[in-house]
Amino acid sequence: MEEEGEGAKPAQRQLVVWRGDQAPVQHDIPGPGDLRDDTKTGRLLIGSLMRAQLGLSLLCLMLALTVTVSFPLIAALVPSVGRMTVAGLPVTLIVLGVAFYPVFLAIGWFYHRQARQLEARFTDLVDPPARRPAGPMTRQPDDEAR
Amino acid sequence: MTGSAVGAIAFVTLLTIVVGARGIRVARTPDDFMVAARQVPPALNAAAISGEYLSAASFLGIAGLIVSQGLGSLWYSVGYTAGYLVLLLLVAAPLRRFGAYTIPDFADGRLESRGLRQVATALVLVIGWFYLLPQMKGAGITLQYVLGTPYWIGVVTLGVVVSVNIAMGGMKGITFVQCFQYWLKLCAIGIPALVLLIATGHDPGRNLQPGRAPVFTRATVIQVPQAIDFTLTRPTTATVSGLVDQRQYRGQAVPLCACRHIAGAGTQLGFAAGAPVPTSLAMAPSPGLSWDSPLSAAGTDGAHPLLATYGIIIATFFGAVGLPHILVRFYTNPDGEAARRTTLIVVLLLSTFYLFPTVLAVLARLHAPQLYLASDSDDVILALPSLLLPGLAGALLAALVAAGAFAAFLSTSSGLLVSVAGALSHDFMKGGVTSFRWCAVAAGAVATAASLLIGHFSLALLVGWAFAIAASSFCPLLVLGIWWRQLTRAGAAAGIVVGGGACLAAIVATMSGAATRGWGAVLLGQPAIWTVPLAFSVMIVTSLLTQRTLPGHVGQVMLRMHLPEALKSWP
Numbered sequence: 001m002e003e004e005g006e007g008a009k010p011a012q013r014q015l016v017v018w019r020g021d022q023a024p025v026q027h028d029i030p031g032p033g034d035l036r037d038d039t040k041t042g043r044l045l046i047g048s049l050m051r052a053q054l055g056l057s058l059l060c061l062m063l064a065l066t067v068t069v070s071f072p073l074i075a076a077l078v079p080s081v082g083r084m085t086v087a088g089l090p091v092t093l094i095v096l097g098v099a100f101y102p103v104f105l106a107i108g109w110f111y112h113r114q115a116r117q118l119e120a121r122f123t124d125l126v127d128p129p130a131r132r133p134a135g136p137m138t139r140q141p142d143d144e145a146r
Numbered sequence: 147m148t149g150s151a152v153g154a155i156a157f158v159t160l161l162t163i164v165v166g167a168r169g170i171r172v173a174r175t176p177d178d179f180m181v182a183a184r185q186v187p188p189a190l191n192a193a194a195i196s197g198e199y200l201s202a203a204s205f206l207g208i209a210g211l212i213v214s215q216g217l218g219s220l221w222y223s224v225g226y227t228a229g230y231l232v233l234l235l236l237v238a239a240p241l242r243r244f245g246a247y248t249i250p251d252f253a254d255g256r257l258e259s260r261g262l263r264q265v266a267t268a269l270v271l272v273i274g275w276f277y278l279l280p281q282m283k284g285a286g287i288t289l290q291y292v293l294g295t296p297y298w299i300g301v302v303t304l305g306v307v308v309s310v311n312i313a314m315g316g317m318k319g320i321t322f323v324q325c326f327q328y329w330l331k332l333c334a335i336g337i338p339a340l341v342l343l344i345a346t347g348h349d350p351g352r353n354l355q356p357g358r359a360p361v362f363t364r365a366t367v368i369q370v371p372q373a374i375d376f377t378l379t380r381p382t383t384a385t386v387s388g389l390v391d392q393r394q395y396r397g398q399a400v401p402l403c404a405c406r407h408i409a410g411a412g413t414q415l416g417f418a419a420g421a422p423v424p425t426s427l428a429m430a431p432s433p434g435l436s437w438d439s440p441l442s443a444a445g446t447d448g449a450h451p452l453l454a455t456y457g458i459i460i461a462t463f464f465g466a467v468g469l470p471h472i473l474v475r476f477y478t479n480p481d482g483e484a485a486r487r488t489t490l491i492v493v494l495l496l497s498t499f500y501l502f503p504t505v506l507a508v509l510a511r512l513h514a515p516q517l518y519l520a521s522d523s524d525d526v527i528l529a530l531p532s533l534l535l536p537g538l539a540g541a542l543l544a545a546l547v548a549a550g551a552f553a554a555f556l557s558t559s560s561g562l563l564v565s566v567a568g569a570l571s572h573d574f575m576k577g578g579v580t581s582f583r584w585c586a587v588a589a590g591a592v593a594t595a596a597s598l599l600i601g602h603f604s605l606a607l608l609v610g611w612a613f614a615i616a617a618s619s620f621c622p623l624l625v626l627g628i629w630w631r632q633l634t635r636a637g638a639a640a641g642i643v644v645g646g647g648a649c650l651a652a653i654v655a656t657m658s659g660a661a662t663r664g665w666g667a668v669l670l671g672q673p674a675i676w677t678v679p680l681a682f683s684v685m686i687v688t689s690l691l692t693q694r695t696l697p698g699h700v701g702q703v704m705l706r707m708h709l710p711e712a713l714k715s716w717p
Contacts, residue, residue: 016363030717032713033667034703035462035709036705037711042503042705044699046704046705046708046709049708049709050629050704050708053708057235057236060235061232061235061236061342064228064232065463066229068224068228068459068463069456069459071440072440072441072452072455072456073452075439076441076451076452080439081437082356082441083356083357083436083438084356084438085354085355085356088354089439090175090353090354090356092218092220092438092440093217093219093220093354093438093504093508094441096217096218096220096221096224096440097217097220097501097504098501098504099225100227100228101224101227101497101500101501102226102229102497104493104497105229105490105493105494105497108234108235108489108490108493109461109490111234111235112234112486112487115486116483119483119710119712120710120712122710122713123710123712123713126713127712127713129339140412
């Protein structure tokens with residue numbers, strides 16, 4: 001895409017093969033403008049971000065559901081699992097009362113980090129820091145590190 | 147006991163009113179809210195969300211259900227927490243970026259339809275009222291336990307306090323009040339749990355052994371407060387003073403068979419150590435499930451427990467997303483990123499809180515088996531401290547628990563009533579402050595009247611049902627609305643009406659006792675297992691059939707929800 005942008009400069013003498021009232025050719029590099037104006041490129045861009053985000057969310061959701069749903073299933077299929085005790089406490093108490101919570105927190109933390117990185121990468125793709133004008137729009141350098 | 151508990155409850159109520167009254171203005175428009183709290187830091191906001199979220203069910207209901215039905219009831223606390231994980235994964239950031247203030251606002255803004263907005267508002271009323279019922283019931287039994295007043299007094303007291311407080315304009319927009327409520331509730335359940343745990347010592351006694359009915363760990367004399375039916379798992383001999391099975395005894399040893407008995411009010415029953423624990427009807431476990439089973443048969447009478455457990459999981463995991471009173475709190479996050487951080491902290495705060503009802507329930511099972519003779523499983527946490535720790539210390543802890551419970555009823559029912567009254571006055575009346583006030587009073591009156599009828603359902607079960615309705619209506623609306631371009635008005639409306647309606651019908655059928663065994667009991671008692679997939683399918687299929695009515699601005703709306711803030715700074 002970058003090369004196309006370079007080639008957009010009109011040559012000195014050239015045969016006109018298309019007229020202005022025909023479909024406009026997008027010479028610009030995709031950028032925030034495409035998103036704002038809801039162009040085809042913009043729609044592709046936001047669509048790719050949404051797909052990536054949804055994929056991440058569904059992955060984490062499946063992980064959480066698999067972990068939780070499998071425990072009662074195992075206990076129903078193999079009743080002896082449900083009757084185990086650990087240090088005198090029923091295994092159900094340990095799993096349902098305590099163990100699931102750190103799992104949820106870990107999944108949530110992982111998702112939070114990944115989602116932020118996805119957004120940072122998307123921002124850099126659409127609006128690369130090199131092309132960004134200095135000023136209030138410029139993000140702080142530690143944004144991604146955080 | 148009575149004096150300190152009444153004092154503590156009155157203190158919590160007054161404090162809530164006074165702190166809330168500082169926000170006299172009715173903060174109903176987004177702008178009011180923005181002025182009040184647009185830049186709330188995530189930690190504070192998360193505590194406020196948790197404070198509003200932890201209701202009667204979390205405080206009293208779950209522990210009571212664990213004691214009576216078994217450890218499978220822990221799925222409720224697991225699910226109430228996981229609900230926020232699902233919220234984080236699927237809706238938190240986009241919803242904040244969208245900037246909707248209520249769910250009807252979201253429906254209206256995403257799909258541009260007044261009609262859909264009114265459907266959503268109607269559902270807000272259904273879920274809000276349904277969720278208010280257990281709060282009122284909680285207040286009823288708490289005052290009944292503490293003061294010995296009839297059930298309706300507590301219900302009416304909470305109804306009046308909350309309605310009047312909200313009609314006067316207090317309680318809302320004040321993130322600080324709800325934040326305070328979280329820490330109050332955490333202390334009110336955490337301190338008693340830790341103190342009692344230390345006082346009783348670590349002793350995983352016989353009552354935690356798998357597959358055993360509870361027994362008395364030491365010789366115990368029980369005074370029956372009111373006439374009660376009870377059963378025994380095996381025959382035993384008890385020392386009886388008073389009326390048992392219509393015969394009067396004076397301290398005689400009476401052989402009791404493993405069958406049903408009736409004890410009169412004021413009767414004293416003495417049991418030796420190792421004797422089986424008498425169990426009242428309200429505390430009777432589900433047939434066929436041992437106490438330590440990871441399956442729950444709450445609301446379904448022991449039929450198909452695996453399916454019933456999955457019903458609870460689906461309802462609670464996906465219900466939190468669709469609760470009408472929570473969304474508004476996300477509006478006070480500065481941006482989508484902060485909304486995510488807030489939600490993650492909520493998961494942490496809820497995880498911490500839910501450790502303690504479990505501790506109390508296990509202590510009750512271990513050391514206070516006489517609680518199995520209670521007339522309502524939701525009393526258990528209130529009664530436990532004075533049973534395990536006689537004297538002043540126990541009375542103070544009991545007062546703390548009662549105050550925390552009341553804080554739970556107050557905060558959740560206030561949040562709910564504001565949502566219900568706001569929806570009523572904004573979408574069905576002409577709006578404005580006066581209309582909002584009358585709606586608050588009217589909605590409070592309806593909830594109060596209805597809660598007088600639902601006395602015998604467990605708090606956790608009732609709240610679980612409110613979650614099931616939310617999961618079968620608003621959850622698909624929000625999830626598909628955020629992630630799926632092709633959602634149409636007709637699809638959204640059909641999904642909400644069919645899913646929410648089917649779920650509500652199933653629950654009403656269960657409450658009226660339509661099916662008590664077999665498949666019917668499971669499918670009606672834990673309806674989320676089929677109504678959530680139904681709502682999603684109806685919404686998707688109807689949308690695909692009505693693609694021509696796709697709103698024109700969907701591209702812009704999708705951008706607004708999904709674009710990172712860093713890219714939104716164009717002029």
